[in-house]
Amino acid sequence: MSLRLIPPVLLAAALWLGGPVQAAALVLPQPAELQARLRLQAQVVRVIEPHLSQAGRDVRRSYRAYPAPALLDELLGRAWRASPEAEIEFRALDGFVSRIPVAQLLRFPAFLAFARADGQAFQVDNHGQNERQVPLGPYYLIWDNIAAPQLRAEGGAQWPYQVVQIQLRPSSQAALLPAGMAARWAEQARAAQTYCLSCHQINGYGGDKMPLNLALRARQIEAGQWQRWLLEPAAVKPGTSMPPLPPGLPQAQREALATQLRDYLLALPLAEAKPAATEARP
Known part of the structure; x- marks a missing residue:
């Protein structure tokens, strides 16, 4: 080779x-x-x-x-x-x-x-x-x-x-920050790419390990369940391979980050989601 x-x-x-x-x-x-x-x-x-x-x-x-x-x-x-x-x-x-x-x-x-x-x-x-x-x-x-x-x-x-x-x-900005969103949501888009999009996707952009559309998923579950999934996924579904938001961050910062990610996803226009796999999901 x-x-x-x-x-x-x-x-x-x-x-x-x-x-x-x-x-x-x-x-x-x-x-x-x-x-x-x-x-x-x-x-x-x-x-x-x-x-x-x-x-x-x-x-x-x-x-x-x-x-x-x-x-x-x-x-x-x-x-x-x-x-x-x-x-x-x-x-x-x-x-x-x-x-x-x-x-x-x-x-x-x-x-x-x-x-x-x-x-x-x-x-x-x-x-x-x-x-x-x-x-x-x-x-x-x-x-x-x-x-x-x-x-x-x-x-x-x-x-x-x-x-x-x-x-x-190319830069992911066009996929994660449609027109008019950059000024308000750039920090949250970067966080989503860092912590979420290696496995998951946003409107077709992201990883293929668990390619559910987070922009859709954020609309399907209530805020408390979203927090639990991001902060302590193993407590929601024991044995899941989904990692939590970094435990090295202060707890208040982790909670704020989970909220900000959901707010950003709810602000995104929703495109048609790809069929999702059946393993653990947030």
Whole structure:
């Protein structure tokens, strides 16, 4: 299997003409092939592992990983950096999707990990989703939240694992903030993308792991039930894989965030929803 790159000249031209381009999705080679072809050296990156850490107990773990911006330069050419409002989509085996703004990848230390530094199994217990020994490979997007402690409050919301594909995509603003909504709802739209849209969708935009339309769902359940689902989903449905809003945030902030997300979803125009899966839903 050859390493499929987005031709840098094509990407740069598209960005210059009217960018950002929505480049073709790039299926990532397996780690051994990627290592053989890259000019980069893997680093050992120590992080506070958000999937293992719980309130009052930080768990540190070290991974072997490539700096994400340098790796994206190798795969896409440096032209991806030209549009900070664009996004890099990291897609996992199960349809989980993280769309990370280019500006965020350039601001904070992000890495694409492929192994644990201690040689132990490349897996994690995801306490927030009630899952044990979850395989992380082939790739796991991690952040140096020791050097950048402000990232810890978000928990693991933007730490996708089992990443198999990346893609440069336009900004999500048009999908999440229809005309006239940006001035009032931009912060809530960003929160929805961070905490909800890796699995769920808004009017067809979002992840494929549990693609129910949250703009519709917010209209179907009352405010108290919505709060319970977002703050403590395991209490509503024991065994659900839906994580709560980050427990690392103060409780009052979590409650306010749940309310703001619902208000934003109710303010959105409602498009026809796709058929939803039958697993736990908020």
